[in-house]
Amino acid sequence: EAQVTQNPRYLITVTGKKLTVTCSQNMNHEYMSWYRQDPGLGLRQIYYSMNVEVTDKGDVPEGYKVSRKEKRNFPLILESPSPNQTSLYFCASSSLVMGDSTDTQYFGPGTRLTVL
Amino acid sequence: QKEVEQDPGPLSVPEGAIVSLNCTYSNSAFQYFMWYRQYSRKGPELLMYTYSSGNKEDGRFTAQVDKSSKYISLFIRDSQPSDSATYLCAMSYGDGNKLVFGAGTILRVKS
Helix, strand or coil, X not given: CCCEEEECCEEEECCCCCEEEEEEECCCCCEEEEEEEECCCEEEEEEEEEECCEEEECCCCCCCXXXXXXXXXXXXXXXXXXXXXXXXXXXXXXXXXXXXXXXXXXXXXXXXXXXX | CCCEECCCCCXXXXXXCCEEEEEEECCCCCCEEEEEEECCCCCCEEEEEEECCEEXXXXXXXXXXXXXXXXXXXXXXXXXXXXXXXEEEEEECCCCCCCEECCCEEEEEEC
């Protein structure tokens, strides 16, 4: 079964305590990305990666880091979380060429992060 | 001004109604247009994917793109309570490029 998994699903932490949210996909997709979803703002891209060792900033990269050492994994790192990073985070993966199919892009189930 | 504008709703309709969901955008460079459905506490699910202008139909869903007006629509025929969700439009410049999302419209279909 094609899927994108994220861990943890829920996390409450305190300001300044480093954390990592993992993302893994089993579809051999080249393209992976992280989004945050906030009320009234929709989904905003944080970082994306077009292949192993290739990453780039999205619209809201400040305070986040990523790495892509393996094709299947794309962890999101918050070195020093702050309360304004409280949000719902989604990882997504897709083929670089979407073609005409909806079977080529998947989102993970989300990670709800609260930073106190 | 946001690149993609979408009315947040909520839009409440009776079961069986035709639903029209819309987005406008400002950047004429967008070429790919997508609609996602997101149930509560779940990740978005890609519903419809259209390249350039025109219509695309898939079962009860029809996606329409009017690039001259910078306007896209999603129509849902014979709406069901199971269609109750948030619908997000998104656009991109091309394959492998980032997606720009609308804020999402909450749809409620009442039985």
